[in-house]
Amino acid sequence: MIIYIFILLLFLFVTIINIFTMPRLKKAVENESSKVSFLIPMRNEEKNVKGVIDSVLRSDYLNREVIVLNDQSEDRTAEILSSYGDSIKVMNGRPLPENWVGKVHACHQLSKEANGDFLCFVDADLRLDQRAVSRALYLLKKKNAALITGFPKFPAHSFLAKLLVPLQHFFVFFHLPNFMANYTTLPAFTAAHGAFMLFEKEAYFKSSGHESVKSSLVEDIHITRHLKSEGYTCILSNVSSHITCDMYETNSEVWEGFSKNIFTGLGRNVPAAVAVSVFYLCFYFLPLPLAITGILVENYMWIVPLMIVFLQVFVIDLSTGQTKFHFLYMPLSAVALVILLLASMRKSLTGKGYTWKGRTYN
Template sequence: MTRKLEKLAFAAALLPFVMTLLNLGRLRRLPGLSRCGPVSVLIPARDEEETIREAIETVLASKGVELELIVLDDHSSDRTLDILRACNDPRLRVLQAPDLPEGWCGKTHACALLAEAARHELMLFVDADVRLRPDALGRLSALMLARPDIAFLSGVPRQVTRTLLEWLLLPFIHVLLLGYLPMVFDSGQKPALAAACGQLILVRRSAYHFSGGHAAIRNRLHDGLALARQFRTCGFKTMLFDASDIASCRMYHRASDVWNGLLKNATEGMATPRGLPVWTVLLGGAQIIPFLLPTTRVSRLAAGMTLLTRGLISYRFRQGWGTVVLAPLGTALLLMIQWQALVCGYLGHAPRWRGRSYPRRSV
């Protein structure tokens, strides 16, 4: 049995190690281009009193680009709407969402309404917890002007982590992306290889409406990934890039929010009856089992590949070396969340997020 576990650990660790080496050079940052065009910045907001003021301030501090900023308040129960109304900048428009229609998720409905209100050809959907640098909009729009073949551009901001669970779990955004998506085979047009980060998405209005926009993915929680696939299905090219030098994001501020937020997202992620056993073998085999096995040449190789993989990702995206050393613990917690989501889904217990229920859906 030990020999079989050693072979499993070696194979499971080798896959993300090789894939990460191939992918690190493909997830590039934006070039410093000069010519840029106008952008509509669109922010959906629900109970964002802790984040919304800084979000709009960083957008309005953008340099060298014409912009309009539209924020949609989605029935917030806190001071979000009051904070928005207190801003007097003429570039800002504040909308209020109607009741959520049947069959829609809150964010997709809010984004669809924002897109209807936007005036410019380039539309940037950005979460309220994302902070843009002053040159971000200019560089984003400049790339779209320089690359008319790209209809959908998504960036992964630098992930800010401060609490223990943030620190252990959120680095998996990059681990899963770089370690398990074969970017080397992606031309930007295959739906099965689509990747995106819903925190920051720039689209062309014409392609957005042709593809059906958020209405075509109205019941999806992973809106970024679903929208990228929808664009590709309709024949458009999408691109993912490293946005860590132009944007940052702190997704959660409390440990309970980390757990519940990932639990909600799990219903459309790994936590499927067929997918989760495979992910348990892949992640557990690579990042847990090598550190539990007796010390042998094979187990040391497996553990070394895992630590090197996590180290490369941590160095590139400034995640901290502690996340490398504690990779087995973080992996165990991530898998616990996925299994909790799957079991609770079968028992009819839907996760809740900001007052709304998110039952498991088939995807």
């Protein structure tokens, strides 16, 4: 038990170090001579059109253009976009070519229309505060980087969303050595969130942009790795105080959204998936039955592992502005993660493919 507790304390220490070494958006750029192109792909986003467009138009960075691609939406997306008149430019997406993923193809088309010095790709479910882009641009220029990205604050509504969506912060602050991610160009140390990616335009096109990852279901990670392999610096920042992303509304959306990403994100590696499953069950679910047993037999040292797990998740939630009591879900989150990962692996290995936004990908 002592060794088990020591390992969990080590995990907590690593997490705290990562929290303090990840840069935040603190200072805004003063010179607006550089133009920023806000590029927003949309497919059946009638619920999000107004929220994302309004947040972009409220940005305090005024040297900008806003281009939206309507990717063959079947709802009221086009109608709502038309109400913005000349304040935005609307493109109609072309049919999806073979071997391209829908969002990647949409981003590729948007990049071809952009006139800015910097390309800011924004998902429809993202909300930017007024200072987000001016501060992100300052950090990008300060670090002489080709890309800045980060994981937003995640509101969670459905039960599965509460269990799984905020885990994205946990993965980044625990598993990724942030110093290596931000101060080396080693592709292995990479994380990115596709909902917010701000590129320096020249670096983006020199590295072939989204075309270089046209068939990827985790294009955010793959395009960042590709940039690093070309020698470019990519910055992962804690953007949660300035950016919010309401990713999924329903349990089914959570399941479908993460199913297409999680096994793919592990490189479709079966041993890695099994190892991750065993790891999370041993270190993030097991403390719960241990604590219950400890209470029943009055051996209170058995409660300590669960307290450390709760503390580890709590400090991450505190750093990212997540719900106060989210940390209490962690043992259930670990189980849900394992079930999701195994289901995602099964879909991949049986060739059933993943369905998203009405399209199926193999």
